Amino acid sequence: MTEGPAPTALNAGEPVMSQAGNGTVTLVDGSTFCLSNTTGDVELGTSHGLFYRDARMVSRWELRLDGQPPHALSVVAPEAFAARFMLRRPPKPGQADSTLLVVRERLLGDGLRETITLHNLGREATAVSLSLHVDADFADLFAVKEGRTSGGGADATVVGAELLLWDRSRGARGLSVSASAEPTVLPGELVWRVVVPPQQVWTTEIVVQPTVANLRVQPRFHPGEHLESSGPARTIQAWRDASTTIEADDVVLDNVLRCSERDLGALQIRDPSLPDRPFVAAGAPWFMTLFGRDSLLTAWMALPLDTGLALGTLQTLADKQGRRVDPVTEEEPGRVLHELRVGPDSNRVLGGSHYYGTVDATPLFVALLGECWRWGADEAEIRALLPAADAALEWIDRSCGAGFLAYRRSTDVGLINQGWKDSFDGINDAAGRLASSPIALCEVQGYVYAAWLARAELAEAFGDTETAVRLREQAAKLRHRFAEAFWLPDRGWYAVALDGRGDRVDALTSNAAQCLWSGIVPDEHAAVLVERLASEDMDTGYGLRTLASNMGAYNPMSYHNGSVWPHDTALAVAGLLRYAHVPGAVELAQRLALGLLDAAAAFGGRLPELFCGFARSEFSPPVPYPTSCSPQAWASAAPLLLVRSFLGLRPHVPGRRLELNPHLPSAWGTVKLTDLRLGNATLHVSATGESATVSGMPGDWTLEGRCQAQDSTTQPEHHG
Template structure:
């Protein structure tokens, strides 16, 4: 996860918020973290967050001054949940007769319906108090455990108003039905609930931004199914391909994937309602270049529109000038977009560009969307952004003219490491020594190679033969140069990087599997690499470790040095299946996929951002990582990439071909894709093992067993 690493900016370990005893709801740029009673307790990382600021830091329900006993939490959607509670039994009684439910809905604000049901035989008198406060702390401050100046609490009519002391433009209004007594910091009801009857109130928290109230995506009294978030997720599901399998766990995981990706979507109203995915809750509910691009790639079998929205949004934000504070450079693709009050202090501004891989990934995704049927006019409109990206690769990415893209942060404010393993110690050698910058990462060279191939293919299709020839030649030269400088013949793997002195950083890492995915690896190296990745030092039994257990910096409880990241394992599986003709590739892909899906089952069908890399023989189920995001975009999308990879599904709509090379795990049984949209065509695919059937393919299309690319290019997964 981008900038989620410990010590990414200032050496502070993020505050643990996920795991047992924490409930996270998410809808676009709004998310809420509470305990299992629904309470938001002050003093920690819980809260209601909107546009990178905590707009509620206390939301505690008390009956007669006492907290409630939790019975269950029923997840209705990623953005809605029902907390089922009971009032503690009265003195001298074994059981409670008062049931309390809190139905919570997010969507640019919060709506909570509180219901008391008296199950007893006599009326119950009760005082209900909802304590409310806010600190309007920036997300970075909450993440680092720092406080904020707090807020002004005022009562205006029947509303409680909360206003940021440091920035009066941010605020929150809280109002409720059933005539509460509103005082600074609390709403109170004194009620009598008759025997066998119910009492209810509806509470709405509405943010204020730039001194204007934000219109929530719901109305008072509106049913959940009619709310804006419910309509959005319904539209997403209707537009998405339905993927199911005989394997119950896989189907459940895919259903969770669809729901979480829908909830993580943000629609950019200022740019034509374009969709993109936020990187993940709780710390990354915003646009991230690398995360959003890779998630959109993985989600292509569900919907191409998500990829196009991501590309269009990032193209609008593409760098145009040199700014060392934000690390903006002409053609560079954004790393992250932040809207919180501390963005300028932490990142130098709301737009931060300190990443080395978003820019080539942008070009890769554009070509992949084109192959999957994106409108040609839209693709053409994005070609200038792709060309600007490749100019950045050549002029700014290759800092010293050696033909490799490397990074070094421009100031001490930026990320020290700017690849996907962006923790301060994420790049190290076999002894554990941290690499010196500038650093040229192995997977980034693979991304650049794939981007050059992709741009050449599009140029050839659109009749630009000069660009096609230039990009193909550059890709071929890079592939050979990469083999010469990064391959370690005495070890049998690629260096994770070249350091500032152009010395190979020789640790065995999962990064090399990304190289398989991009096709930069020749067969003779891939065959050896597959053997190395299959070792128990890399395969934890629940997925691929980020760092081999035999390396000096290995720590299964670390962020990037021995943990398991589901998206990383899914990319490794896609890379292995690109070389399915080599011995051992398919069995290892099956083993890794089985492991990560078993982990998903242990996490309630929702894959977290990462988990600890202990061996399955040592700890089963897998051990959670305490600050892991969940839901998290590329972890949520990883199962879709697994399905696509084992199907060998590679459409090319402009050429009217669909490649299928099934190698499904036997345990999956039959896998079905219904209403897969490929440009003008809609097809159904049914597959089992090594066999597949396609229905609905237009008569002038062809079903092939290998993707059609340039004649001298390896097949893609």
């Protein structure tokens, strides 16, 4: 355990406060999300709003009691897509207390439903003028993020009891607002004049329906329906029913895992025409869409919960794989998508709705396909994706300059950096100088190595021995050339990249730790690298810095140059445990994981996209990064990768074998996986420290590693 004050543990099963450090409450359900303040108001002139399919549908949603904003008491989110705002009417002049409780219950699902209930706790009737101010600007998500919006001014009309708002500039988007309890509906406002008897309640239900392409969207809920019966609730329950249950004795870890399951369910998006192909959006609020790299890595991390998410992600990306050459969108045959956008300004911002400017999604696609097969995905589905995998490998072959996969943007509107550190200053040398393109990132070579090995294994399994041999030879040559070109023997780490001149970009970064994850690192380099990663320059006490504190560009408050990204630390932990035989690797992995979970506890159980990289000895609890996404997909999935890695869980369903080599931190106690579905088998795993037991194994499976079977149908104990 890292040093520092002990975090406060959450109570088991406690709902997560859906509130960032700046007081913004974020709710999300697939491609719908809502940002508000702690009273539930969407304030005009802010980045708040109800968003649907990359456009802000509501830019003002302000509740007033007798012309005054209510006082906030608390916010609780029982699910990522629902919240209860507890408020009170401001006390009357000369009085300290209020007798009117106001409860706003909000539910998202291709629209918004809000139930407002007034509780009169007093001994006499109370008269209330309740008003809801509504406006919309239908602004593109990017414009809202960058503050380039007016915030309102939609055309507003009243038709019967409905308030209709329309985008006056483009006309294809709009929304309707309707309510119960007979409000007076005015352009931009709903008003109720209410008398609530003593000790009684009054309620109204308000429904917002978006209109896209002049068609009204059908919400995933019905008026008057209980939360548990709504479409979003049924979807998340189906996700839970189909997913592995993961539990831990450690209260913090257990609650973080519950939050991970909840958020990953809410972040899933399903095309109505292909409901069996779920994929996960990258994160709220600004990345509620398909992202190649983010969605692939999240699906990889979430495999212990469900293989269906990984398969759906692969199928969706295969459908959108590059087919032609387009310099503006950077589409190329075989290239895997970086980002999908459907907002009103997508063509102007990205050059089109589909943008391909990423170097790592393409090899990650192939690597995940192989991992999906090992975890028991249907063989017919895997075979159907082989042409997409081969097209991806052809793109890699065409893009490998000087033997390494590198990137250079096609035009001046594309991303300058196209790895996971894609900010303009994300790749620099030890002195802080920016790298020149084309840039070959160290971790990306590891992804290519893993992709070639994955496709080789699939080729061998499906009878294509020639392809298997060729790809394994390519992988072995790449591993050798990588060690020669990227290793800095006088420093003890890998260069973060090779630049356009072939020179080593020599900064110490977390990218080097991701090389461990892919397995491209030889043991002799791993032993030295572990020591460097364990230094105070890299380990904050709450996770691994993206850039060492003694590097020229280090800034603990930067996006990629010294901050801590939970998914990045989780990949580093997975890499260290892949090299568990190397001295110090397990100890460092445990230290990083425990520190990361302490950070999760400080953030209410939900890991954010990133946080500042100050040392724990300097600032505790960890300092939030101001615009960090939360919930964010790969941060939500990171605890699942930690558990999987510390279990040493490596299934091979086609080979009918399971390997377990636990190295669980003692603080975790016992970790249990119930209903782990691997192909047609359903297993149950229990692990403590460095031992594990498995039940439910089919009789023809082999159990390997430091584990033993609990029933007579499995193999006897085997120590590897």
